[in-house]
Structure formats: structure tokens, C-alpha cells
Amino acid sequence: MAEATATGSTPARVTTPRRANDRDxxxxxxxxxxxxxxxxxxxxxxxxxxxxxxxxxxxxxxxxxxxxxxxxxxxxxxxxxxxxxxxRLPSTRDIIEVYELHGLLQGHAGEAAAELITSQQLDRLAAAEELFRQSVEDLRAADDDTTTAQRHWHEANTEFHTVIIEAGGNKHLAEMYDNLHHKVPRNLTWIALGNDVRRLEKDAAEHAGILDAIGRGDPAATRALLTEHVKRASDLLVRTVDEIGQDSPPRRR
Amino acid sequence: MAEATATGSTPARVTTPRRANDRDxxxxxxxxxxxxxxxxxxxxxxxxxxxxxxxxxxxxxxxxxxxxxxxxxxxxxxxxxxxxxxxRLPSTRDIIEVYELHGLLQGHAGEAAAELITSQQLDRLAAAEELFRQSVEDLRAADDDTTTAQRHWHEANTEFHTVIIEAGGNKHLAEMYDNLHHKVPRNLTWIALGNDVRRLEKDAAEHAGILDAIGRGDPAATRALLTEHVKRASDLLVRTVDEIGQDSPPRRR
DNA sequence: ACGACGTAGACTGGATCCATGATGGCCGAG
DNA sequence: CTCGGCCATCATGGATCCAGTCTACGTCGT
The missing domain is CATH 1.10.10.10 (Winged helix-like DNA-binding domain superfamily/Winged helix DNA-binding domain)
Structure with missing residues (x-):
């Protein structure tokens, strides 16, 4: 009955769906x-x-x-x-499985990245890390509106992990990694961090640690830290989703 | 000029393309x-x-x-x-990258499979291993026509690795694994084995070793053996492709 | 004779039309 | 009052039609 139809309120086009300007x-x-x-x-x-x-x-x-x-x-x-x-609405199991692959791919790419990364890519990682710190500041300053903090964190997180994947040098792995986000939306992770400054700081610290390991050129440590990092995020996310799954509409019907 | 067009000689349908019998x-x-x-x-x-x-x-x-x-x-x-x-024709680099992921996924799934596998799945692995041995016999017996050997080996190989992926329990990993074969055809591996009984036996022996590790419930060994196994196949394949790439049409133009 | 321009052909990509299949409501019977 | 079956409605899925575009060939000019 109350089936939500996607015919939203946005009548205008988003980017340029009409006309095959650049490509198809x-x-x-x-x-x-x-x-x-x-x-x-x-x-x-x-x-x-x-x-x-x-x-x-x-x-x-x-x-x-x-x-x-x-x-x-x-x-x-x-x-x-x-x-x-x-x-498709991802089930808890979907989230667990996808994040498991997330960690696997990140760890693998990171291990290679620790040896292959270029100075430009290192710079981008450093910039992303800076953005993480910025996001923490944003959240501290923000009273109620946390969208800026979220945007910065999201940008930083995307950039950080994308660079690692790229630096790993395996194009097909990069493609696979992208596909994962089609199954479980990227922005989900923010929900798990839940506007909690403590958690955000911890998250930023983990990223810093990973950057350090890559900077040292330590493949094993990079892999371990990345795997751990993603696992932690996954656990947190699953717990959060389970909690809000009680009253929110995780499964209408 | 000599562009090969896909309009082959087969006028009849292969399985049942026409009519949406089972699905779409x-x-x-x-x-x-x-x-x-x-x-x-x-x-x-x-x-x-x-x-x-x-x-x-x-x-x-x-x-x-x-x-x-x-x-x-x-x-x-x-x-x-x-x-x-x-x-799309896969380049040597594609093959390397895809097989790298192959090994990664197989290793990961195998590690989990060593603890999760059911007795039915173990039976299927054993049957596949038997089929490998059969394939070796086929090749020994075959004078010129090696299609039977190839078919048996292909069946065995597909079954073996599919079961391991399944036993790992991660549906999304299974899907990813399937996708890999869309990028680099499965039957390529046979080319690398190249009707060489010695190689085939070695291949079968590796599979037996993996089965043994899974049977013992040894996750670490399973992962290591699987990764090694795929890596070896990859190296062999790349070498073979490079060789035949000299006179064959690897890149017209 | 060689190169560049113009034209013709062919194939893709988008729009419209029609048939089929599924769903939900309504009506009748138990 | 409830359950089951029938029918109207709607959306998808396939076919046909038409326009845009890219290529390749032929011709003309230098």
C-alpha cells in the first residue's frame, strides 16, 4: 500500500541526463x-x-x-x-559479507601500495588525512548541523581508500572495489560513526596509522592495519544497524 | 577487412534462447x-x-x-x-591482474571453507579430484583427440573451485568470483597445461593437497596452498600466452 | 598518381505501438 | 462474515519505425 515510489520531488535534471554530450x-x-x-x-x-x-x-x-x-x-x-x-535493500548479512570483501581488497591493495605508491599519491593521502582532522573539528564546532562534518569525512574517506586501491596498481581490483559500493552505499559508514567525536577521532587515528605504515613502506603492517580498520568499521556498522533496526524501517512489510 | 563477424555457422539455438521458459x-x-x-x-x-x-x-x-x-x-x-x-580481448596484464584476484578470493574463501565445509561439499571435492585423475588417464590414453580430457579437467576444475567458494559462505564473494570469469575465460587455463601429462599430474596433485588441507580443517594451509596453486597456474598461463603471442593474433592493427 | 572531399550505405540508438502477464479489488457463494 | 474466483487495470517486455552518425568507397582536383 504505502509503497514508496521513486518519483521524487526533483523535476529538474541532476547533472545532465539528457543529451549524449560526453558519452552515452x-x-x-x-x-x-x-x-x-x-x-x-x-x-x-x-x-x-x-x-x-x-x-x-x-x-x-x-x-x-x-x-x-x-x-x-x-x-x-x-x-x-x-x-x-x-x-535492493542490503540485509545485515549483506553488509557483513561486503565489508569482509572490503577489508580483503583493501588489505591486498594496501600491501602492494606500500611498495608501489608514488609521492603524488602519498600527498593525496596526507591531504585526506588532513581532511579527516578537519572533519573532527567540524563536528566539534557544529552544534546541530553536522552535514559539513559528514561531507568532509566522506570526501576524505573516499579519497583515502581510493588512493590506496589505485596505488595497488590492479585495475580489476579497483573495478571490483567500486562495485562493492553499488551493493552497500558508501555513506552508510557515517551512520555508524554517529556524530560521536570520540569515534571519529579514533577513526582518524587509524587512518593516520595506515598512512604511516605506507609511508614506511611496510606491506605487512599496512595490510594488517587496513584489515583491522575495515573490520572495526564493519562491526560498528552492523551493531548500529541492528540497533536502529528495531524501530526504523529496515524491513517494512 | 578480415573482421570476423560473430554470425557463426550455428543456425540452431544452443540451449533455449527463445521463450522465457524458466526466467527472463x-x-x-x-x-x-x-x-x-x-x-x-x-x-x-x-x-x-x-x-x-x-x-x-x-x-x-x-x-x-x-x-x-x-x-x-x-x-x-x-x-x-x-x-x-x-x-574484449584480455591483455597479458588483464590476465595477471585477474588471476591475482583469483588467488586472493580463492585463498580467502578456502580459509573459511576449511572450517565451514559440509560433508556433502567434501564429497563433491573428492568427486572432482577423482575426475582430475580421470582426466590424466584420458590424456594418457588419448592419441590425438584430447577433448575428453579437456572436458573432464574443465568440469573438475570448475566444480572444485566453485565448491570451495561456496563453502566459504560469502555470497558476494561467490558473485565476484563468477564475474572474474567474464573477464578472462575459464578455459584459458587448459591452454597453459597444454596437453602435458606431467603438468596435469602436478596440477591434480596440488588439488589433492588442497583437499587434504581442507579435510584436516587447516585454514592457514588451505589458504597458502590455494594462493600458491593459482599463482603457479597464472605464471604458467602468462608464459604460454606470451609464447603463442608471437605468431598468433594477439593484437592485429 | 595521390590525397582530400563528398556522398551513400549501414548500423546503432531512441521513440512509439501492441500484446502478455501479474496484481488488486469486487462480487458471489458457502 | 470470510474465502475463493473472476475481471479490470496497469506496467512490463518485445516488435517495429525513424532519425542520427560513423565509415567506407568513389570521384574529383591538383
Whole structure:
């Protein structure tokens, strides 16, 4: 009954879904939809109506269909025969499994990165670490509105781990890593940190430790620290999700 | 000029592309095309013409288009704007990277499998090992036609590693593992073994060792052996591909 | 004879149309 | 009053149609 439909309030286009300026139209649709899903703009479990999306984005149903097909291949939505596409909502088990792979990939890439990393990439890591500290300051200063802190932390976290993956040098691993975020949205982690300055500081400290290990060129330590780091984040997230899962809508029905 | 077109000689359907018997029509098309690509039936680098495929498979262009879109998301083909889809040919670097991930995932899953595996799964591993031995016998007996040996070995290898992944219990890891085979066809490994009884025996022995480690419930050994095993296969494959890459068409142009 | 421009062909990509399948409500019977 | 079946409605999935674009070939000019 109260099925949320994705036909949100945003009538205007987000980036430039219309017109195949740079590349393919379908690709841009995929990007837009993926971002909306990741941002939680389109709630998990809601149906994606082809016609509604088409009208909203100013295209016909055709490219939407192909975009949905690709999103299915990514694992972001599930296509039910003759019913339509719905946003997959990750279960607790999904989160656990995905983060396990997260840690595995990060650890592996980090081990290689400790030996392969360039000075530019090291600089980027240092900048990210700085941004982590900034985020802590933001949260301390913020009274109620924590969006700035969240944005900074999110940027820093994305950059940090992306650089490590890149520095590892395995393109296919990078691709896999990206795919993971299609299954469990990136911004979830922030929920676990839950506006808690203590936790955020701890998180920042762990990142600093990892950066240090990479800077020393210590592969084993880098792997261990990264694996630990992700594991900790996972445990925290799972605990948090379980808690809010009591009253929030983790599973309507 | 001599662009190989995928419109092969097989007019009949392979399994049942037409009719959505079990599930979706597009899905079955994806499966069929994927298998053909993996089997080398559709040569790497060749164009996939929508109309030709549609006619051959007895459907309209539409489901073919969506199937190609999904194959792109998988990484099996690349879509070039207004040009069409072409089968991606893995480079040596691709092979190295993919096999590196292969080993990583196998090792990780194997470590968990050593503790989680069920007796049924152990039976399946044992059966696979038996099939490996059968394959060796086949190759010894075969004078010229090694297809039986290859088929048995391929079945055994697929089953063996699939069971380990399954036994690891991480569904998302299993999915990732499957995706790897979309980037580098599974049957490639056979090329490396190259009808060499000695190598095949060594390969079988390694599998036996892994099975033994799992049977003992030794996670560390299982991981180590699996990683080693895949690494060895990778090195061998790369060397072989490099060799035949001299006269074969690894890169026309 | 060689190179550049123009044109024709072919293929992809988007739009519209139609049939099929599923769902939810309504009505009737037990 | 409740359960089961039938029907209307709606959305998907496939087919056909049309326009845009890229390529390749041929011709013309130098």
C-alpha cells in the first residue's frame, strides 16, 4: 500500500541526463540513478517505474530500461519479471559479507601500495588525512548541523581508500572495489560513526596509522592495519544497524 | 577487412534462447552469448551485430540490445557509441591482474571453507579430484583427440573451485568470483597445461593437497596452498600466452 | 598518381505501438 | 462474515519505425 515510489520531488535534471554530450545517454542515466540510490534519495525497497523515470528525466522509456538492466547487473536493483525494478535493500548479512570483501581488497591493495605508491599519491593521502582532522573539528564546532562534518569525512574517506586501491596498481581490483559500493552505499559508514567525536577521532587515528605504515613502506603492517580498520568499521556498522533496526524501517512489510 | 563477424555457422539455438521458459528472455540471451564468448566460439575482438544476432537467435533486436548492455556491465564486451559491441580481448596484464584476484578470493574463501565445509561439499571435492585423475588417464590414453580430457579437467576444475567458494559462505564473494570469469575465460587455463601429462599430474596433485588441507580443517594451509596453486597456474598461463603471442593474433592493427 | 572531399550505405540508438502477464479489488457463494 | 474466483487495470517486455552518425568507397582536383 504505502509503497514508496521513486518519483521524487526533483523535476529538474541532476547533472545532465539528457543529451549524449560526453558519452552515452544510458550511461549518464545509470550514473544519475546510482547516485540517487546511494544518497538514499530513492529509498531501498521502492519500485522504479520506467514511465515515471522516463518522464522525470525527459527521455523515453527505452534508455531507462537499458539503464535498469545495467543497474541489475551491478547488483543495485533487482528486476522482477513483468513486475519491474526495485532497489535492493542490503540485509545485515549483506553488509557483513561486503565489508569482509572490503577489508580483503583493501588489505591486498594496501600491501602492494606500500611498495608501489608514488609521492603524488602519498600527498593525496596526507591531504585526506588532513581532511579527516578537519572533519573532527567540524563536528566539534557544529552544534546541530553536522552535514559539513559528514561531507568532509566522506570526501576524505573516499579519497583515502581510493588512493590506496589505485596505488595497488590492479585495475580489476579497483573495478571490483567500486562495485562493492553499488551493493552497500558508501555513506552508510557515517551512520555508524554517529556524530560521536570520540569515534571519529579514533577513526582518524587509524587512518593516520595506515598512512604511516605506507609511508614506511611496510606491506605487512599496512595490510594488517587496513584489515583491522575495515573490520572495526564493519562491526560498528552492523551493531548500529541492528540497533536502529528495531524501530526504523529496515524491513517494512 | 578480415573482421570476423560473430554470425557463426550455428543456425540452431544452443540451449533455449527463445521463450522465457524458466526466467527472463534477456537473461538467457546473456547466458548464451557469455558461453559462446567463453568457449571462444565468438572470437575476441569481433563485432557483435545486433541484427545478425537477433535473426540467428530468433528474436528481435531489442532483447539483444539489453543483453549486450548487461554483457558490457559484466566486462565481457565493450560498447562503442554508434559503432556497436565488440568482444574484449584480455591483455597479458588483464590476465595477471585477474588471476591475482583469483588467488586472493580463492585463498580467502578456502580459509573459511576449511572450517565451514559440509560433508556433502567434501564429497563433491573428492568427486572432482577423482575426475582430475580421470582426466590424466584420458590424456594418457588419448592419441590425438584430447577433448575428453579437456572436458573432464574443465568440469573438475570448475566444480572444485566453485565448491570451495561456496563453502566459504560469502555470497558476494561467490558473485565476484563468477564475474572474474567474464573477464578472462575459464578455459584459458587448459591452454597453459597444454596437453602435458606431467603438468596435469602436478596440477591434480596440488588439488589433492588442497583437499587434504581442507579435510584436516587447516585454514592457514588451505589458504597458502590455494594462493600458491593459482599463482603457479597464472605464471604458467602468462608464459604460454606470451609464447603463442608471437605468431598468433594477439593484437592485429 | 595521390590525397582530400563528398556522398551513400549501414548500423546503432531512441521513440512509439501492441500484446502478455501479474496484481488488486469486487462480487458471489458457502 | 470470510474465502475463493473472476475481471479490470496497469506496467512490463518485445516488435517495429525513424532519425542520427560513423565509415567506407568513389570521384574529383591538383
Amino acid at each position: 545517454l544510458v550511461d549518464s542515466l545509470v550514473t544519475v540513478l546510482q547516485e540517487r540510490i546511494n544518497a538514499g534519495e530513492i529509498p531501498a525497497g521502492s519500485w522504479l517505474r520506467q514511465e515515471a523515470l522516463a518522464k522525470e528525466l525527459g527521455v523515453s522509456r527505452m534508455p531507462v530500461r537499458e539503464a535498469l538492466r545495467e543497474l541489475q547487473a551491478r547488483g543495485s536493483v533487482e528486476l522482477i519479471a513483468n513486475r519491474g525494478a526495485r532497489v | 528472455l534477456v537473461d538467457s540471451l546473456v547466458t548464451v552469448l557469455q558461453e559462446r564468448i567463453n568457449a571462444g566460439e565468438i572470437p575476441a575482438g569481433s563485432w557483435l551485430r545486433q541484427e545478425a544476432l537477433a535473426k540467428e537467435l530468433g528474436v528481435s533486436r531489442m532483447p539483444v540490445r539489453e543483453a549486450l548492455r548487461e554483457l558490457q556491465a559484466r566486462g565481457s564486451v565493450e560498447l562503442i557509441a554508434n559503432r556497436g559491441a565488440r568482444v
